[in-house]
Amino acid sequence: MSGALLSVENVMVDLPTPRGNLRAVDHVDLAVGAGRTLGIVGESGCGKTMLSRAILQLLPKKAKLSGRVMFDGQDLTGLSAEKLRKLRGRSLAVVFQDPMTSLNPVLTIGTQLIETIQEHLELDLAQARQRSIELLAAVGIPAPEQRLAQYPHQLSGGMRQRVAIAVALSCEPQLLIADEPTTALDVTIQAQILDLLAREQQRRHMAMIIITHDLGVVAGRTDEVAVMYAGRVVERAPTPALFKRMRMPYTEALLAALPKLDVAPHTPLPAISGRPPDPTRPLKGCSFSPRCRYSAGRCTTEKPQLSPAETQEHVYACFHPIAAGAGA
């Protein structure tokens, strides 16, 4: 993992709840190299958003974080608030899920862009304004100059997410974390936003983490994919290798749950039966075993560890991996 821009090492996040301790992120190791893209996929509640907040050091106050988050050679978990602040927005940017709530409703779009630029870059107001206009144009917003004086509610959802992306890109970050960037948007807009992110990522040579519940989002747009379940990474592989041959039954189930265009209309959509386990009551064995159709033997008594497949890059945590040719 040396040479990576960001490496998450043995990170755990614990949240105290009235029902007991909740381990939202459990022994996670991940790495992203400069200019590379990583997809993190999982159902809601699997800990992927907590992981992104852990990387940004924006966890709720009562959450406990252990492990290391190395970014550009320094451990973010040990940085002072002031040093973190200088890093966030400058080198480490984020796009949240819902552009309806992540932009401040009573500040103009111009204010929200310019304040970020002026916080981190030595630009005067006119220059920051000019840069904001260029950024809005770059993310595909028509008549960018007029938009500066507008408020978020005057824009459509897709346009708002473009603004949020412009804010994130405003200081040329080295790493962009996009946390479910398209979940709150219309299906027709989703592809546009994902393409925009991919285009800007390549043009600016920045690293990007896309967090999503949708395997279809990461296919073809990422270099590597990590699948998370119940706070753990259960399979991690270079994207082509994963889609060529996935090992983990959970990954297979996620893929099967995607709607496909080539099946007849009104075919029932296969859903993953059951629910994720209660995170305050961890299971002794594999967390997926209660829902897994391959579950047998030690699956319920012993936790599988990540182990390599054909290559060192492809790892998975399963005692009964899907055999060659049996997968999707």
Next chain:
Amino acid sequence: MATLELSLEEEGTTPVRRRQLGMLFWIAAGWMVLVFAVAIFADLLPLPSPTDMDMLERRAPISAEHWLGTDGLGRDELSRLIYGARISLIVGLCAPMIGVTIGGALGMLAGYFRGRFESFVVGSMDVLLAFPPLILALAVTAYLGQSIFNLTCILGVLGIPAFMRVSRAATLSLARREFVIAAQALGATHARILLRELLPNVMLPLLAFFLLGVAVTIVVEGSLSFLGLGVPPPISSWGSMIGEGRESLDVAPMLAFIPAIAMFLTVLAFNLIGDTMRALTDPRQGAL
């Protein structure tokens, strides 16, 4: 000054704070029991008359005969304080009773039947709310004459809009719930749904609000009596005692401060208990 507008009450009560209120809650309840007890049993207590003047013993200090001294006309301060508690409690309890009955009923009917009736009720309440409460109370007492009965009626009427809002908000949120719809489907009459299904649920928020209303009424009654426009003399009321004590603030400040402390503690106790109950019973925060 607190008035009859209680709609601003809302608070993100954290569990920590609620537990702390627990201890305060019992102290407040204890004080309230004490005030109620002395007010109810005032006639049985070995007290001098609250209206007998003794011109030789004006502003007497604390003594075995007069535990809290005497006022500017030589009347026993403790006795006046206890009989004053009576007035404060009678007006303070009866007036919100009027408000909670009429306002509560109107709010439930408006929230249940909706339509024109609701618009009419809400509109009428807007008219009543158009008058600053204290001004209306002053004007009406001026015309009707000062008496405990008139005072109670006016303060009661002034409370109607606030109670109407609470009960309407609670009814609106309840009327669409399954148990009401189920009762309707079973062919229950409107009267039965209102009384058996809705009333028990609207009761709790109304009761919590009632206690806050008591606190506000005690303050307004005190303000009017303080101005000499509330309870007619020589009946003792905390407000009029403070008003009389104000004249001798330089020589005997205790005459104003003793009833002031009694009033503050009582109002605080009602507020505390009402607020705790509201936090426990309010189905939705800010539903008012």
Next chain:
Amino acid sequence: MLFFVARRLLYLVPVLIAVSVLTFVIASLLPGDLAYVILGDQATPENIAALRHDMGLDQPIWLRYLGWLWHILQGDFGRSFRTGQTVLQAVSERIPVSFELMILAELIGLAIGVPLAIACAAKAGSAFDRFMTGSAFGMLSVPTFLSAILLIYLFAVELRLLPATGYVPFTEDPVANLRFMVLPALTLGLAEWPGIMRVLRSDMIAALQEDYIALAKAKGLKPSRILFVHALKPSSLTLVTITGINIGRLIGGAVIVESIFALPGIGRLLVGAIYTRDLIILQGVVLLVAAGFVIMNFIVDMLYALLDPRIRHGHA
């Protein structure tokens, strides 16, 4: 937006009419009537009957109401039969005093309440926050006349720093005017800050949980900018609403405070009219205060709509 204003304006008309009816009906409730009050105990029944006829009091109530309303629409609110002053004269003489008092009081309330609310919201749940919320709760239980007496006792009787009663117009001697105004305004302001603080605090705590605050943090903004711009600006709309709701309390409080501190404002005019049973003044002042209150509330509503970009652009 225009439609919104028009609809609210249209709603004002029936409310104002109902207010005038109510005022008139209350005034007609008087046992015995105006003629009796004017002529006093010694009047003969014939004298009273004659005066009743002169004043039109023998007409049916709805006719009297219409006549009264007709005069009011022409700007004639009547004339005091005790001082000979018209209602409008009396009110316009005294209104600057009440306005000055209420504005100073609201400023004091905001000056105490807003910084405390921000400090508490920034450190929600801390010992400081709990202490201040507790104090605010306690202050809500202190009636205006109690704090007035405490302040008089402290500053006028014990310390002898400020006058307890009296008034000098601002135009004559601004310093003396402010010296007279300090205690009354402080009394009212002390009643205002707890409400302001409680509402603004819980509003800001809610705002601080929003996604846009998380994004503002993720943008690396300074904590002060997050607190004062990103959290306070959305919440400041609440301040306008609180101010609107406070007007009614302020007017009621002004009556008491003006009486205690002998300030020649509207409140004292009203109380004086009650003491002397000057019913024409009383009726006129109540109507004017209620109408003024309704219109002020309307203005606050409009101000709120103007300040909130979501309503301003027709998303109400």
